Amino acid sequence: MMPTLQPATQPASFRLIGEHGIKLAKYSYRLFDTLVIPNEDKASRVRLYALGTAAHALRDAGALFNKVTTDEAELNKLESCLELYYNLHCLFLPESGNLTVWTMAKAIPYYARKLYDEYGAGYGVVSMQEKEAKNATIKSDLKLTNRSKEEGELNKFHQIFHMEYMRAFWLEEHSPSPSRYNPHFNCRVPSHVGTPGYCDCGREIGEEQLAVEDPELQVTLCSFCVGALEVVACAREGELTPDMACLLSTAKVSINPLKGVLEI
Ligand SMILES: [Zn+2]
Numbered sequence: 612m613m614p615t616l617q618p619a620t621q622p623a624s625f626r627l628i629g630e631h632g633i634k635l636a637k638y639s640y641r642l643f644d645t646l647v648i649p650n651e652d653k654a655s656r657v658r659l660y661a662l663g664t665a666a667h668a669l670r671d672a673g674a675l676f677n678k679v680t681t682d683e684a685e686l687n688k689l690e691s692c693l694e695l696y697y698n699l700h701c702l703f704l705p706e707s708g709n710l711t712v713w714t715m716a717k718a719i720p721y722y723a724r725k726l727y728d729e730y731g732a733g734y735g736v737v738s739m740q741e742k743e744a745k746n747a748t749i750k751s752d753l754k755l756t757n758r759s760k761e762e763g764e765l766n767k768f769h770q771i772f773h774m775e776y777m778r779a780f781w782l783e784e785h786s787p788s789p790s791r792y793n794p795h796f797n798c799r800v801p802s803h804v805g806t807p808g809y810c811d812c813g814r815e816i817g818e819e820q821l822a823v824e825d826p827e828l829q830v831t832l833c834s835f836c837v838g839a840l841e842v843v844a845c846a847r848e849g850e851l852t853p854d855m856a857c858l859l860s861t862a863k864v865s866i867n868p869l870k871g872v873l874e875i
């Protein structure tokens with residue numbers, strides 16, 4: 612999708628879908644790194660930490676709720692990522708809270724759990740992938756039905772979904788040939804995450820980390836994530852520490868990095 616440029620008083624509006632959305636999720640840390648301003652005031656930096664961490668939490672959540680099979684541990688992780696994402700918005704970025712944020716943070720984990728509890732499936736089964744191709748197939752299937760509007764098994768939709776079921780599941784399950792199912796799942800987490808020297812967010816753990824006193828943090832977190840620790844702690848607790856509240860309330864200059872405009 613092409614980004615639309617708008618006057619500076621309006622927040623920029625982007626709509627990235629599919630592959631582009633996944634790439635943004637995967638490499639958003641690079642975007643946030645470009646927004647770092649030298650000698651930035653503390654409140655702006657705090658908001659950048661909140662935004663960067665929210666994007667990381669959303670990436671981790673996306674990697675989980677797009678799975679077709681899942682388990683209890685993954686569901687718990689999904690809930691915890693999305694709670695962090697939601698609280699970061701509420702506490703640090705209230706003006707960017709909207710219906711989409713609420714849907715991601717509240718509706719998705721609710722339905723993910725419901726799908727798992729009732730059907731043992733991951734939320735990825737409701738993927739909209741290939742929806743146009745699916746619609747076209749269903750439309751052509753309609754020609755094969757008797758188009759009955761009666762209730763019950765004669766109904767055209769009953770016949771269509773019966774065909775769908777046969778083709779998508781029954782034949783696959785009962786076929787002697789190996790499954791041709793090929794998952795659309797595309798991992799949102801960069802492949803280098805998990806290798807030594809890289810933080811979970813995707814950034815390299817740099818030499819400046821040696822200045823961090825806690826030896827465990829030195830090897831597991833990058834400087835951005837170390838900087839964001841207090842922000843994350845507030846979001847996990849669901850409230851600002853007195854220091855943080857004071858810092859944010861006395862901030863005279865604030866920056867909304869997505870706008871790229873200083874608001875004084
Ligand atoms: Zn992570």
Ligand SMILES: [Zn+2]
Nearest residue numbers: 810812833836
């Ligand atoms: Zn990091």
